[in-house]
Amino acid sequence: MEIKPTVDIINPAYQSTKGRLFAGTSGLLNTSASKHAWAQLVNPLHSNVNLYVSFFALTNFSTKLVTADFVVNADPPGTPTLSSDVSVLKLASKHTPVGQIFYNPSVSGSFSGGKFVGTRALSPERTELGFRVDGRLIIEPGTNAMFFLCSRSPATSQIEFEWFESEAIF
Template sequence: MEIKPKVDIINPAYQSSKGRLFAGTSGVLKTSASKNAWAQLVNPLHSNVNLYVSFFALTNFSSKLVTADLVVNADPPGTPTLSSDVSVLKLASHNKPVGQILFNPNVSGSFSGGRIVGTRALGPERTELGFRVDGRLIIEPGTNAMVFLCSRSAATSQIEFEWFESEEIF
């Protein structure tokens, strides 16, 4: 009897092969005792796709501790900036993401509404996975996931999101 090889392909690799896997970063986020910052992955209301978050990563460039809350469906303070640092991960693909990374690098106040689903303490001069959710965090049209940052002293951070987009639920 002939044994045939079996190959397991992880879902992000499959989604990337279809040109549906995207990654991007916020701009530089600056927090202090009186200022906060945030980055948000948003699915526009009439997009007709779901965003399946693979992971998000937190980078703390400073020597101070930064606290990060993962918040779903919140309204952040301040005026958002649209990140231009987003790309499809199948490099020859011309697909454009529907999902948007919005951020505000330095705001007063906190978010309203929404729900905190996790909190992380990010040590100095580190990059860490915030949560590895492997597509289990589904951002449907008109919803969002936000990382809200604060610190007790001046700190500089950045947030990275990776997600794939599909009309189907698996």
Template sequence: MSSKKGNGGQGRFIQAVDIPQELYQSLKGKYFIGYADELSFGRGTSAWARLYNPPNSGVNLHVNVWTVTDVSDSTFRAQFWFNADPPGTPIESELVTPANTAITPLPMPKIKLQYATNVFGEPTGGIKAFVRRGQPETTLVDTENGKFIFPPGGSFLIFLSNPETPRTATSGRIAFGWWEAKI
């Protein structure tokens, strides 16, 4: 704060506002949210969802938040892979939207939210970065604040299985929030 004399004791104030990175990216039309629903797995199969940055996207992917929810029938394991090739044939989720719906026309993400259900095998290549375990009816969630960054050709994959209860069929949902930074 600074004040100038001669203005009747009224100081001149500089107004500064800090806004979270997520809001800043949303205001620019660069923040997106989406999910993959009804991810069936169990009885020897797995399911996965990922944010995939296509090789020609021209952006870096910044993962902000992820959730694994609605797994109700068994304990489960969530493996988090960086830049891996998952088993099965990817399906592109249509359940994606920009967070800022006040922009016309609505921005379209360059990142693809893909998923597959009831797949056999494990991801290959890449790095298994960490693993979390969950109980039935629990939600796994974490905010990464954009620190997971993937260039074109990279991906952030969540791989679900239930090795502790392998005879049980179950399903769940994986959701993501991310922003895209032009390279």
């Protein structure tokens, strides 16, 4: 009997072939001893899709340490800005994302509500994967995932999210 070769395809790659994989970044996030910043991936309330987060990356462009609290379903302080830096990763696809990246580059105060998940320390002048979740983090309609950034000295950072969208849970 002949053995036929098999190929394993990771789910984000499969979702990309369908035009359902998206990536985007916040704007630059400026923190200091008196100012914080945040970025969040939001699924609008009546979207009728789930956002399955593949990964997020946190970049610290400065020479100072930055910390990032990861929280879900929190209300951030300040006025949100909608990021225009979001794209489908199947480059010829006409799909547009339902998920939205909001951020505020410099705010006073802290978030309210939500559930604290963990903290990441962002080393100076590095990009760190927040954690690779490969679709296990599911942002349902009306929910969000956010990074809230702090530093003791002036610092500049940026957050990147990658996710795919689907109506069904696998």
